Amino acid sequence: MVLDLVFFSALLCWLPVVGAPSAGMWWAMGVSYSPASTEQILCAKVPGLVAKQARYCRKHLELMPSVAEGAQKGIQECQWQFQGRRWNCTTIGGDPSVFGKVIEKASRESAFVNAILSAGVVHAVTRACASGEPLSCSCDKRRKPPPDDEWKWGGCSEDVKFGVRFSRNFLDPRENRRKARSTMNRRNNEAGRQAILKNMETKCKCHGLSGSCEVKTCWKQQPDFRTVGYLIKEKYDSATEMEITFRREDRGTVEDLEPKNSHFKVPTFSDLVYYEPSPNYCEYDLDSGSFGTYGRRCNASSDGIDGCDLMCCGRGYNTMSEETVERCECQFIWCCKVKCKSCQRIYDVHTCK
Numbered sequence: 001m002v003l004d005l006v007f008f009s010a011l012l013c014w015l016p017v018v019g020a021p022s023a024g025m026w027w028a029m030g031v032s033y034s035p036a037s038t039e040q041i042l043c044a045k046v047p048g049l050v051a052k053q054a055r056y057c058r059k060h061l062e063l064m065p066s067v068a069e070g071a072q073k074g075i076q077e078c079q080w081q082f083q084g085r086r087w088n089c090t091t092i093g094g095d096p097s098v099f100g101k102v103i104e105k106a107s108r109e110s111a112f113v114n115a116i117l118s119a120g121v122v123h124a125v126t127r128a129c130a131s132g133e134p135l136s137c138s139c140d141k142r143r144k145p146p147p148d149d150e151w152k153w154g155g156c157s158e159d160v161k162f163g164v165r166f167s168r169n170f171l172d173p174r175e176n177r178r179k180a181r182s183t184m185n186r187r188n189n190e191a192g193r194q195a196i197l198k199n200m201e202t203k204c205k206c207h208g209l210s211g212s213c214e215v216k217t218c219w220k221q222q223p224d225f226r227t228v229g230y231l232i233k234e235k236y237d238s239a240t241e242m243e244i245t246f247r248r249e250d251r252g253t254v255e256d257l258e259p260k261n262s263h264f265k266v267p268t269f270s271d272l273v274y275y276e277p278s279p280n281y282c283e284y285d286l287d288s289g290s291f292g293t294y295g296r297r298c299n300a301s302s303d304g305i306d307g308c309d310l311m312c313c314g315r316g317y318n319t320m321s322e323e324t325v326e327r328c329e330c331q332f333i334w335c336c337k338v339k340c341k342s343c344q345r346i347y348d349v350h351t352c353k
């Protein structure tokens with residue numbers, strides 16, 4: 001399962017190939033390598049691609065940088081959502097291929113990582129398509145007529161169905177074993193995609209003389225990725241614990257998943273599932289994927305998970321003073337300048353023992 005991240009990190013290597021993601025237009029930089037000769041090499045360079053994925057990679061080479069971008073966005077969002085928690089989605093030395101063994105466990109955290117990466121791929125691919133650059137996809141042109149005459153479709157509606165299909169076709173073939181873990185990963189991949197699919201937003205713009213709204217055109221747009229992160233985080237909090245069931249078939253035993261407690265609601269396609277408990281992430285134990293919380297910053301005035309009591313697992317904390325220089329007492333000077341003083345601020349930093 002660590003493969004997942006080796007795989008994504010190999011994709012990340014593609015980012016520089018097509019230029020740095022500057023000004024949010026990274027996808028528009030064009031895939032300037034000539035596909036015929038390089039596609040074999042590029043798709044072969046990603047370790048752990050199953051045959052079906054490698055074919056898909058060659059077929060959609062121009063979208064692979066978006067896959068990489070999506071994976072990167074997913075990891076960044078994971079770290080943002082989990083900052084100030086014991087498990088904070090750290091990758092060792094910033095290298096996503098060594099996410100740590102936490103991903104090997106069929107835990108809630110693994111469920112979140114799968115979902116956010118899969119959603120990242122949907123998001124980046126869909127946006128790239130709407131930019132008009134890739135040849136194999138574009139805006140969504142199959143919109144049903146609007147329900148009334150007050151507005152009409154216009155502009156570019158993002159074709160999220162393409163992005164979702166892409167994410168399914170590219171990511172899910174990895175999860176082809178008749179094992180519980182494959183089932184879990186497939187489900188969580190899908191939950192990530194549903195978070196976008198179910199929360200598409202309608203944006204509108206007015207046209208008309210002097211700001212009137214004679215004509216209104218509307219289009220569909222994906223929620224921004226921070227919103228997607230929050231939605232999946234909610235699913236993490238309410239994830240369903242499953243257990244493995246076994247079924248005999250001609251070809252052997254097939255594993256499947258069922259809710260562990262029959263009183264639990266049956267998870268939908270939008271829900272995260274897991275079947276192994278998480279470590280408490282207090283101690284350094286790479287075998288269980290835990291970096292421990294020694295030396296982590298904590299908030300002495302919080303009772304929450306970022307508070308020193310919980311973060312430091314009862315071991316106590318050290319306090320140090322840090323100093324920053326900030327702009328302060330800013331004044332607006334007519335016209336048009338802002339003048340500030342610099343003030344020294346001293347504050348306490350708490351770190352876990």
Ligand SMILES: *[C@@H]1O[C@H](CO)[C@@H](O)[C@H](O)[C@H]1NC(C)=O
Pocket residue numbers: 083084088090291292293294296
């Ligand atoms: C996340 O946790 C790791 C390991 O405990 C720590 O080194 C790192 O500074 C933490 N990152 C943040 C943003 O708190």
Ligand SMILES: *[C@@H]1O[C@H](CO)[C@@H](O)[C@H](O)[C@H]1NC(C)=O
Pocket residue numbers: 299300301302303
């Ligand atoms: C620490 O926790 C308190 C109480 O929850 C909160 O008001 C404050 O903003 C937190 N400080 C930081 C630096 O996060």
